[in-house]
Amino acid sequence: MKLDPRSIPYRAAQTAVQLGGVVIFAGVLSTGDVGTGLPGLLALFVLGVLASTAWQWLYHQRFDYELTADTVDIRSGVLSRRDREIPYRRIHNVDVAQNAVQRLLGIAEVRLETAGGSETEASLQYVSRTTADWLQEELSERKRVAGGETEPTAPGEELFRMGTRELVVLGIVSADLRLLAIVGVLASGVAPAVVEALPPGIELLLALGPSIALLALLGFWLVSGVRALFRYYDFRLTRQGDELRYERGLLQRYNGTIPLEKVQSVSIRENPLARRLGYSTLVIETAGYAAGGGATVQSAVPIGRRERVVELATSVAPVSTLEVERPPRRARTRYAVRYALAAFALTGLAWGVDAVTASFPQWYAVLALLLAVPPAAHLTWRHRGFCEDEDFVVTRAGFWQRRTAIVPYDRVQTVVSTQTVFQRRRNLASVIVDTAGGSGLIGGDAVAVDIDAGVAERLREDVAARLQRALAAG
Amino acid sequence: MTPAESAATDSHTTDRRRISPRIRVIWGLRLLVGVGAVAAAASFVATRVAPIPSWAGPALAAVLALVGLAWIEARYRVWRYEVRADALYLERGVLRHVRTIAPFVRIQHVDTQRGPLERWLGLSTLVVYTAGSRGADVSIPGLQPSVARDLQTRVKELAIEAEGGDAV
Numbered sequence: 001m002k003l004d005p006r007s008i009p010y011r012a013a014q015t016a017v018q019l020g021g022v023v024i025f026a027g028v029l030s031t032g033d034v035g036t037g038l039p040g041l042l043a044l045f046v047l048g049v050l051a052s053t054a055w056q057w058l059y060h061q062r063f064d065y066e067l068t069a070d071t072v073d074i075r076s077g078v079l080s081r082r083d084r085e086i087p088y089r090r091i092h093n094v095d096v097a098q099n100a101v102q103r104l105l106g107i108a109e110v111r112l113e114t115a116g117g118s119e120t121e122a123s124l125q126y127v128s129r130t131t132a133d134w135l136q137e138e139l140s141e142r143k144r145v146a147g148g149e150t151e152p153t154a155p156g157e158e159l160f161r162m163g164t165r166e167l168v169v170l171g172i173v174s175a176d177l178r179l180l181a182i183v184g185v186l187a188s189g190v191a192p193a194v195v196e197a198l199p200p201g202i203e204l205l206l207a208l209g210p211s212i213a214l215l216a217l218l219g220f221w222l223v224s225g226v227r228a229l230f231r232y233y234d235f236r237l238t239r240q241g242d243e244l245r246y247e248r249g250l251l252q253r254y255n256g257t258i259p260l261e262k263v264q265s266v267s268i269r270e271n272p273l274a275r276r277l278g279y280s281t282l283v284i285e286t287a288g289y290a291a292g293g294g295a296t297v298q299s300a301v302p303i304g305r306r307e308r309v310v311e312l313a314t315s316v317a318p319v320s321t322l323e324v325e326r327p328p329r330r331a332r333t334r335y336a337v338r339y340a341l342a343a344f345a346l347t348g349l350a351w352g353v354d355a356v357t358a359s360f361p362q363w364y365a366v367l368a369l370l371l372a373v374p375p376a377a378h379l380t381w382r383h384r385g386f387c388e389d390e391d392f393v394v395t396r397a398g399f400w401q402r403r404t405a406i407v408p409y410d411r412v413q414t415v416v417s418t419q420t421v422f423q424r425r426r427n428l429a430s431v432i433v434d435t436a437g438g439s440g441l442i443g444g445d446a447v448a449v450d451i452d453a454g455v456a457e458r459l460r461e462d463v464a465a466r467l468q469r470a471l472a473a474g
Numbered sequence: 475m476t477p478a479e480s481a482a483t484d485s486h487t488t489d490r491r492r493i494s495p496r497i498r499v500i501w502g503l504r505l506l507v508g509v510g511a512v513a514a515a516a517s518f519v520a521t522r523v524a525p526i527p528s529w530a531g532p533a534l535a536a537v538l539a540l541v542g543l544a545w546i547e548a549r550y551r552v553w554r555y556e557v558r559a560d561a562l563y564l565e566r567g568v569l570r571h572v573r574t575i576a577p578f579v580r581i582q583h584v585d586t587q588r589g590p591l592e593r594w595l596g597l598s599t600l601v602v603y604t605a606g607s608r609g610a611d612v613s614i615p616g617l618q619p620s621v622a623r624d625l626q627t628r629v630k631e632l633a634i635e636a637e638g639g640d641a642v
Binding site: 467 | 560561567569570571572573574575576577579580604605606612
């Protein structure tokens, strides 16, 4: 089968836009202004456009794809040819992407993702929207058949849909609070010094300080709200047989599938604001590929009422309880000591700055941070814990981004327990449950932090033993 | 598991073993290079940049060497490995003590590696790869080549025997 002929002018126009930029740049660079040498440049540009149109026509002529009995065959390339066969069962995900212009033209890009890396395995640029939808349907059907399943797919059942309310909440919640905290500290701490240094009259700014901070807050919310609107407008999650499908986006519609049999872990994430409002994010990690695209972790549900998110999470990973057991109280003492040391270190730094530059005579004011130590230690402690179930281990950690990870025993890759010298003093240890999820670098692992050393020892052996039992049973 | 199978498994398992004491030579040579670099830097600073006493450089190097030697000894004493019936078990780390269980079902492949230093000392490193996000985190240094080969065979046999796939 061929690509849609409308893709020729679209791709040529894409090249022309880039070419136009280069030509204008070159023109400005060589003549100093855009006016002179215009005819020559224009000719060059027209020539370039013609050449790229011809090239895209050839590309279209030489691009051919076919659905065979077991594979998708793609033959492409104008000068150097590439034949690629992708077995249906290796396809993890079929994405259809469409931006505003493409929507106007009625064309779409189809991307085939397989495991093993964040790169797209193959991409069809572009086919008509109807072909794209048909391909997506057909490929997952063939993938299902190739996987040995015979029951026909039931029509998709809508699991979740984001309304305006959720979009607004997402906008508010996804503003990075840490950034805001830093801005707040800077505004209140540095602003007075800046104002003092400025000529009189600008002191007025000092009075305006809080309102400026408020404006910044509103700005943050506005920006992240608009971003949420563009990315997650009309987000829909449906279940179709053994996979979840999502669709989202305002100008560019994204949709993709999350194969449930490939799920490595399910996690529920909330920042303090979301917790306060009673909302959560659901992230489903599949092997080597975080649902949604690339190496970035994408959400199965960007934001939803906590009860609904928990319900969805437990439908994917039927865990009996999310009530985690907190670390022993001596862990809290440990955090208090750690934060107090950090406060003292900062005070020392402030003293050092003052000793060298004499610009910070109130360096001891930094000691006020000590007041924040007990609540901070308590909050850190409060939001950590783990629990075990028949089939799952659940871990929770993080105050700013609380993450409750649910890992099925039969997905465990390795189990690691660690104990630093500081943990040994208090007879504590941590257990890391590693899976083949795609986000190891972004803290994707499930970690039970600072639990009793004896409990950690048991948990490590227990998870490994339950993995063997789960495999023997399955 | 049938009795025959469990007997086969038993013959592959090991008790909790330590690594070869000669690994300390390799770590010691690495330490020597590090300390030498620090000493050179210190002497450079002493002669060209700041007037610090001439004994400061050697003293620093000596302290570093002592600490390093103690650390090497501790690291060697802590290291343990064990081939269990269903998993590889490792224990290591002085400041951060780490105990790892790598189930055989999850092992993708097993390598033995020998660098020039290791060859000279007659040592070998066993590296076990899983599909986990921590990749080749599982390696055992300081093995005699025969032991490493033997372990590789045992782990390979047990990994083939174990059923369940890689869960990817």
